[in-house]
Amino acid sequence: MFDFVPLPIYSAVYYNVMFVIMLMVLLHSMVYDIREKKSLDFFHVLGYILIVVMILYMGFRPVSGRYFADMATYRKGYLLMQRGVVKIEHDYAFNYFMWACSQIMHHKYFFFIVDVLYIIPCYIFSKKYFSSYWFYAFFMFAGSFSFWAYGTNGIRNGLATSFFILALCYYEKKWMMYLWFLIGMLFHSSLVIPLAAYITSSLYKDPKVYLYIWLAAIPLSLAGGSVWQELFFNNLGFSDRTSGYMEGESVEGSFSSSGFRWDFLLYSSFGIIAGYYFIFVKNIHDKFYIHLFGIYSIANAFWILVITANYSNRFAYLSWFMMAPVIAYPMFKYKIWKDQYKMFGIILSIYYLFTYLMFLKNGK
Structure with a gap:
C-alpha cells in the first residue's frame, strides 16, 4: 500500500x-x-x-x-x-x-x-x-x-x-x-515481568516502597553487573527464552552501545519523577494511579538490574510502555497548575522530543 x-x-x-x-x-x-x-x-x-x-x-x-x-x-x-x-x-x-x-x-x-x-x-x-x-x-x-x-x-x-x-x-x-x-x-512469556510488578504493587501499596526499589536498583546494577543476569536468567529459569537477549554482541534491534546506559536511565526517570511529583508533592492519592506507578517502577527496576545485557531494550520496553499514562493520567484527572494545559503541551513535547532525538541520533 x-x-x-x-x-x-x-x-x-x-x-x-x-x-x-x-x-x-x-x-x-x-x-x-x-x-x-x-x-x-x-x-x-x-x-x-x-x-x-x-x-x-x-x-x-x-x-x-x-x-x-x-x-x-x-x-x-x-x-x-x-x-x-x-x-x-x-x-x-x-x-x-x-x-x-x-x-x-x-x-x-x-x-x-x-x-x-x-x-x-x-x-x-x-x-x-x-x-x-x-x-x-x-x-x-x-x-x-x-x-x-x-x-x-x-x-x-x-x-x-x-x-x-x-x-x-x-x-x-x-x-x-x-x-x-x-x-x-x-x-510472549516476558510479560511475566510487568505482571509480577502488578502483583507486587497490589500487595505492597506504599508508593515510597516503589520509589526505594527503583533507586536501589541503580547502585545494585552498577555493583552487581552480570551477577543479576546470572541470577534472573539462569538460576530462575529464564535462560532458554532470553539467552539471545543476554549474550553476544550488540545487533540490530538492541541498544546501539553496550554498558550502563545513562541516557536510557534518564529516559526511564521521566516516569519516576512524574510519579514522585504527582504523588508526594501534589498529594494525588488515586488508587489506580498509584498502582500504575508501582507497576512502572518495579518493572523498570528489573530492567536496570540487567541494563548491561545485549537486547536489554526488550526488557526496558516491559516498563516503558507504561510511561505515557504514568506521566499523563494526573494532568487530565486533577487540577494541578494554573495554566495546566499549556504545561501539558510543553510536557508532551519534551516527552516526544526524546523519542525524536534518539531517532535522529540512531538514523533509523
Whole structure:
C-alpha cells in the first residue's frame, strides 16, 4: 500500500509526521484552551485520522529484514506454516494465532492484523481513562520511545504489552483483567515481568516502597553487573527464552552501545519523577494511579538490574510502555497548575522530543 515510500526513509516518515503533530499540539496549547469544544473536536478528528493511517502505514509496511529485522524472520516462519511445517514450543497463543492466519490469508494481512491488535488497545485505554482528552494520551503512547519498533520489529513483545494495557481497562472487573493478562503472557512469556510488578504493587501499596526499589536498583546494577543476569536468567529459569537477549554482541534491534546506559536511565526517570511529583508533592492519592506507578517502577527496576545485557531494550520496553499514562493520567484527572494545559503541551513535547532525538541520533 505504501510501496511508494522508499524503505530507507520509511520509519523516518513516521517520526517526522509525529513531530509535526507534536508541534501542532504545542502551538495549540499555547494559543487556545484545549478544553474548548472546537479544540476537542479538532483533535478528535485528527486522532481518528492518525489511528487509521498509523494502522495502515505500520501494518502494510514492506517486508524487510534490513529495516524491520524480525519481520523477515516472522515471514519465513509464516511461509513454513503455510507449507505445513509447524513446530510450536512456546508463546503458544501467538504461534497458534500465526498458524491460524497462515491457513487463510497472505502474510501481509497477518502483519496488518497484528498492528490492529497492537494499536487499538492504546486507543481503548486512552478513551476509557482520558475521556474527551483521549487524543493526547494516545499520542503519548504512539510517541513513546520504541513504540514504532515494537509494532514493526519485536511484534510479539509489542502485542503482549498491548494486551496488558487492554487488561488495565478492566481494572474493576478482575476476572476480565486477569484473562487479558493470561492472553498477553501466552503471546510472549516476558510479560511475566510487568505482571509480577502488578502483583507486587497490589500487595505492597506504599508508593515510597516503589520509589526505594527503583533507586536501589541503580547502585545494585552498577555493583552487581552480570551477577543479576546470572541470577534472573539462569538460576530462575529464564535462560532458554532470553539467552539471545543476554549474550553476544550488540545487533540490530538492541541498544546501539553496550554498558550502563545513562541516557536510557534518564529516559526511564521521566516516569519516576512524574510519579514522585504527582504523588508526594501534589498529594494525588488515586488508587489506580498509584498502582500504575508501582507497576512502572518495579518493572523498570528489573530492567536496570540487567541494563548491561545485549537486547536489554526488550526488557526496558516491559516498563516503558507504561510511561505515557504514568506521566499523563494526573494532568487530565486533577487540577494541578494554573495554566495546566499549556504545561501539558510543553510536557508532551519534551516527552516526544526524546523519542525524536534518539531517532535522529540512531538514523533509523
